[in-house]
Amino acid sequence: MRKRKQIEEAIFMFLLRVSTYSLIAILAFIIVIIFVKGFGALNPDMVLKTPKGGFYYGGEGGVLNAIVGSLYIAVGASVIAIVLGAPAALYINVHLVRHKRTRNVIRYLLDALWGIPSIVYGAFGFTLMLFLGMNASLIAGIVVVALLITPIVVRTFDEVLSTIPIGLHEASLALGSTNTEMAFKVLFKQGLPGFITAVLLGFGRGIGDAASVLFTAGYTDLIPTALDEPAATLPLAIFFQLGSPIPEVRERAFAAAAILTIIILIISLSARILSKRYSRSNIR
Amino acid sequence: MQKRFITDKITWTWMLFSLILILTMPLIMGVGLYLKSAPIFEHQSLWQLITGSNWSPTRGNFGFWPFISSSLYVTILSFILAVPVCLFAGIYLTQFASGTLNKIMHPVIDILAGLPSVIYGVWGILIIVPFVSKVLAPFFNVTSSGYSLFAGGIVLAIMCIPYMLNMLIEVFNTVPAGMKEASLALGATYWEAVKHVVVRKSFPGIISAYGLGLAKAFGETIAVMMVVGNRIQVSVNPFEAGYPLPALIANNYGEMLSIPMYDAALMFAALLLLVIILIINLIFRYFIYKATQQ
Numbered sequence: 354m355r356k357r358k359q360i361e362e363a364i365f366m367f368l369l370r371v372s373t374y375s376l377i378a379i380l381a382f383i384i385v386i387i388f389v390k391g392f393g394a395l396n397p398d399m400v401l402k403t404p405k406g407g408f409y410y411g412g413e414g415g416v417l418n419a420i421v422g423s424l425y426i427a428v429g430a431s432v433i434a435i436v437l438g439a440p441a442a443l444y445i446n447v448h449l450v451r452h453k454r455t456r457n458v459i460r461y462l463l464d465a466l467w468g469i470p471s472i473v474y475g476a477f478g479f480t481l482m483l484f485l486g487m488n489a490s491l492i493a494g495i496v497v498v499a500l501l502i503t504p505i506v507v508r509t510f511d512e513v514l515s516t517i518p519i520g521l522h523e524a525s526l527a528l529g530s531t532n533t534e535m536a537f538k539v540l541f542k543q544g545l546p547g548f549i550t551a552v553l554l555g556f557g558r559g560i561g562d563a564a565s566v567l568f569t570a571g572y573t574d575l576i577p578t579a580l581d582e583p584a585a586t587l588p589l590a591i592f593f594q595l596g597s598p599i600p601e602v603r604e605r606a607f608a609a610a611a612i613l614t615i616i617i618l619i620i621s622l623s624a625r626i627l628s629k630r631y632s633r634s635n636i637r
Numbered sequence: 638m639q640k641r642f643i644t645d646k647i648t649w650t651w652m653l654f655s656l657i658l659i660l661t662m663p664l665i666m667g668v669g670l671y672l673k674s675a676p677i678f679e680h681q682s683l684w685q686l687i688t689g690s691n692w693s694p695t696r697g698n699f700g701f702w703p704f705i706s707s708s709l710y711v712t713i714l715s716f717i718l719a720v721p722v723c724l725f726a727g728i729y730l731t732q733f734a735s736g737t738l739n740k741i742m743h744p745v746i747d748i749l750a751g752l753p754s755v756i757y758g759v760w761g762i763l764i765i766v767p768f769v770s771k772v773l774a775p776f777f778n779v780t781s782s783g784y785s786l787f788a789g790g791i792v793l794a795i796m797c798i799p800y801m802l803n804m805l806i807e808v809f810n811t812v813p814a815g816m817k818e819a820s821l822a823l824g825a826t827y828w829e830a831v832k833h834v835v836v837r838k839s840f841p842g843i844i845s846a847y848g849l850g851l852a853k854a855f856g857e858t859i860a861v862m863m864v865v866g867n868r869i870q871v872s873v874n875p876f877e878a879g880y881p882l883p884a885l886i887a888n889n890y891g892e893m894l895s896i897p898m899y900d901a902a903l904m905f906a907a908l909l910l911l912v913i914i915l916i917i918n919l920i921f922r923y924f925i926y927k928a929t930q931q
Contacts, residue, residue, distance in 0.1 A: 362828035365725075369733065372725035373742065376802075379795060380745050383752065383760045390763060437655040444652035461922055462660050468849060468918040469663065469911060470856025472883045476907030477666040479890065480673045503659055531645040536652075554751075561753025564858040564883065568890050588755040592859060595759065610759045614752070621748050 384614065391611020394604035400612065404574040409594070409602060416609050419590035421576045422491070426566060426586060427559035429495035430502055434555050437499075438506035439548065443536045445507075446514040450522065460511065466504040472564040474501045479568040492580040494570025501565050502555035509554055513547020514540055543635055546628035553624040557617055563588035587613045663915060667908065674905035677898055686905065692869055699902040701909070703869050707786065707879030711861060712854045714790030714875060719797050720847060726798075727805035732817075732831055750799035758863030761792040766864055774876050781876035784866035789879065792864055793854050801850035808842030808928055809835060842928035848921035852914045858883035882906050 398415045405414035449456045478497030487493055517540060525535045541548070563586070571583030572593070587609060594606035677686065681699060689700025730742055769791075770783030781787075812835050820830040836843070866878025867888060886906050893899040 358826050358829060362826045365828045365832075366733070368721075369725045369729035372722045373729045373734065373738070375722065376726055376742070376749065376798065377745050379798075380749050382764075383756070386760055386763055387756060437659060440648070440652035441656040441659055444649075444656050448649070448652070457926065459656070459660065461919075461926060462663075464922050465915060465918040466659070466663060468852055468856075468914055468922075469666075470853070470858065470883065470914060472856065472858040472886055473666065473670075473907050473911045473914075476886055476890075476904060477669055480669045480904060483673075484669075500662060504662075507659060531641055533645040533648040534641070536648070557751050561751075561755070563753070563755050564887055567887055588753055588859070591755050591759060592863070595762065595863070607759065607763075610756055614756055617751055617753060617756075618748065621744070621751055625744065 384618075387607070387610050387614050390607040391614070392608075394601075394608035395611055396608075399605065399608050403576060408574070409597065410599060416585075416587065416590045416605070416612070418574055418576050419585040419587045419609065420612065422570070422573075422584035423560050423587040425491060425577065425584060426494045426498055426570060427556050429491075430498035430559045431506075431552055431556045433495065433499035434503040434506045435552060438503045438551070438555075439510060439541075442507045442510040442514055442551075443540060445511050446517070446540060447522070447532050447536045450519065460508070463504050463508045463511075467508060470564070471501055471562050475565040475568040478565065482569060488581070489569055489571030489583050490581045491570065491577045491584040494566045494584055494586070495580075497565045497569045498559045498562065501562060502559050505558060506551045506555040509551035510544065510548050513550070514544045517543050546632040546635070549627045549631060550624050553620050553627075557620045557624075560620070561588060561613065561617060563592055587616075663911070667911060667915075670904050670908040670911060674901045674908050677901040677905050680898060687909075690871055694896050694899045694902065697898055699898070699905075701882070701906065703871050704880055704882045704885045704906070705909075706871050707865070708855060708881040708883070710786050710872075710875070710879060711789040711793055711865065711881055712851060714786065715793035715797060715854050716847070716851055718790060718794035719801060719850065722794075723798055723801045723805055723846075723850075724843070727802055727809055728831055728835070731806055731809035732835060733827070746799045746802055749795075750803065754796065754857060754860040755863075757792055757796050758860040761788060761860060761864040765791050769876070777876070779874070779876050782866070782878070784864060784878055785876045786865060786872070786879040787875040789861045789865035789881070790875070792860050793857055796857060796860060797850045797854050800853055801846050804846035804849060804925065805843060808839045808846060808925070811842070811928070812838045839928065841924050845921040845924040845928065848917055849925075852917040852921075855917075856883060856910055856914050858887050862887055882910060886910075 398413070400415060400420060401417060402415035403418045405412055408414040445456055445459055474497055478493060482489070482493050521539060521543065522535060525539045530538070566586045567589060570586055572585050572589055573583045574585070577584040591606045591609045591613065594602050594609065597603055677699065680697065686699060686701055687705065688702050690702040691698045691700045692703060730739060734742070765788045766783035769785055769788045770781050773787065774781035816834050816838065817830045820834050821827070825833070861881055862884035865881060865884065867880050867884055868878035869880050870877065872879065886903050889903060893903050
């Protein structure tokens with residue numbers, strides 16, 4: 354009896370370890386494969402040039418248009434998400450701090466919103482565009498991606514704000530500050546690491562999402578110069594080039610995938626570093 | 638003095654406005670998609686749309702069953718693959734792992750969750766598709782191009798693991814250590830304590846985390862679409878190609894305005910996704926709140 358349960362434990366401990374370490378292995382596997390395949394075709398032209406004539410038949414050029422387009426969309430969307438998201442998160446933690454039930458209902462809805470797939474946002478953005486009589490454009494892409502990442506920004510920021518002790522609110526209110534001053538001068542400052550994480554998380558999602566911009570941002574070989582022009586995006590550049598039967602073009606898709614992965618890794622890394630740096634000055 | 642209070646009023650209004658706008662988004666999206674897909678309901682009943690398997694947009698036949706069944710197939714397949722890994726890794730990280738390992742695993746899970754789906758798609762094409770066609774299919778004595786429901790399921794499983802794992806970790810962390818210690822004191826092995834106390838105590842949370850993972854898998858688009866083959870058919874063979882619902886929308890947006898009713902049909906597909914996923918989310922999020930807020 355005693356023996357059996359110890360054997361069972363040994364077997365399961367083995368399985369638990371294997372499962373956990375397999376995650377590290379999978380991540381390493383993905384990144385190594387993408388880099389090995391991608392760096393083969395990666396050259397300065399890829400990141401410095403827009404597609405030239407015959408690019409999609411293996412001609413000269415790069416994916417600068419897609420890199421810039423993706424950055425435009427992700428930055429624009431992040432700005433909208435900040436303007437809408439940060440106040441919303443502050444509202445939950447300033448004005449609703451004593452209404453536990455309302456707060457929980459709101460968090461519950463935000464979490465559910467987080468679960469909506471990006472293709473649905475894309476389809477909705479498309480109906481919105483038709484409704485407004487717009488064409489696929491940079492601004493449409495920005496708006497749709499903003500819708501997609503705002504719940505993420507709100508919820509992540511809110512998660513950090515909610516850990517701030519209520520005594521800090523009370524101290525600042527007792528000194529005569531208005532709710533707004535308390536929100537921006539005390540809570541925002543204290544929650545800054547969370548804010549940075551939230552924005553970078555949203556930014557990363559925005560730069561990597563393909564399904565939402567597929568309908569709304571269009572695709573072009575040029576770098577957009579105005580908000581109503583279509584914009585190429587990196588995920589779509591990868592997706593379209595991978596569909597090509599020509600090997601050189603497929604190679605470029607791998608290179609573009611390596612670029613996108615590097616961007617995502619940089620964002621993830623900087624989120625960690627920045628949030629660590631800014632949490633040093635926090636009141637604990 | 639006065640100015641401070643005016644600023645306060647303005648920011649208060651802006652904060653409330655943003656929050657309400659964000660919270661009403663699902664409703665606005667639902668209504669928008671419904672209005673766009675309304676014409677198709679005059680044409681075919683909801684039941685016909687969902688269970689019909691005749692898909693020929695040019696003749697006005699819209700049966701979504703091949704797509705719905707493909708979606709269900711890859712989702713369930715990915716679910717079966719991801720469930721044990723998530724459960725085991727979640728238990729190990731919260732109950733056994735050292736602080737150092739947790740410190741390493743945190744960024745690993747975050748990066749896995751943060752990788753764009755198109756990257757998973759590229760990786761799937763490079764690794765999983767050849768693996769399915771050259772290793773798995775011969776093993777089961779079938780021929781397959783590799784672009785199959787099975788490949789979709791594997792890629793989807795890997796994408797969903799970090800998502801479900803994060804929630805599982807949260808759920809396991811709410812189990813009080815005292816409960817586990819009590820069972821250890823009674824002579825249980827560590828594994829028994831975990832099996833009978835930790836897992837049982839957090840059972841509702843585990844189910845919810847999986848439910849939410851299921852919803853996420855159901856709506857995942859690009860990665861699945863890149864490896865699943867995109868052929869319209871109802872198949873029980875996992876080595877055959879499939880055509881999930883999100884892929885249908887993503888692949889055909891270009892031509893949908895040129896065929897009558899096609900746009901309504903695709904918007905109906907989006908509405909269907911929205912409703913199914915929102916309902917699953919609302920149900921399981923509720924359980925998660927119940928589970929973690931004790």
